[in-house]
Amino acid sequence: MLQISKNVFELITQHAQKGLPHEVCGYLAAKDGRIIAHYELTNMDASADHFSMKPEEQFAAVKDMRRKGLKLAASYHSHPETPARPSEEDIKLAYDPEISYVIISMAEREPDIKSFRIQKKEVIVEGIEIFNDGEN
Secondary structure (H helix, E strand, C coil): CEEEEHHHHHHHHHHHHHHCCCCCEEEEEEECCEEEEEEEECECCCCCCCCCECHHHHHHHHHHHHHCCCEEEEEEEEECCCCCCCCHHHHHCCCCCCCEEEEEECCCCCCEEEEEEEECCEEEEECEEEECCCCC
16 A cells, blocks of 8 residues: 555646646655655656656655655656556566556546556556645
């Protein structure tokens, strides 16, 4: 189960909306197993069906997480025109079995957000639990 704060959930949805017609990407950081921060990263490809993160932004995000006592818990990206499920390329590029992969589909009127664990090309749907930011 991926636990994500309501604020972060709303911010990544807004990021996906602002990025249209292109895919957006970023990292989600957790404290005590709950996602409480997000890092918007630049999609160097500026494409509607592909993304590549800027390495310098990736390093800066991880450095900031460590400084704040947070842990990289998930990578997220949007699908402007396709469902919230990993593409063949998403599966191929899922190198870290320890993190979740969150996809925000903007294909319908309402955004659809799903989370997945991907290990050795096996995709497992992971539930998402949204918590209010004031909860401990």
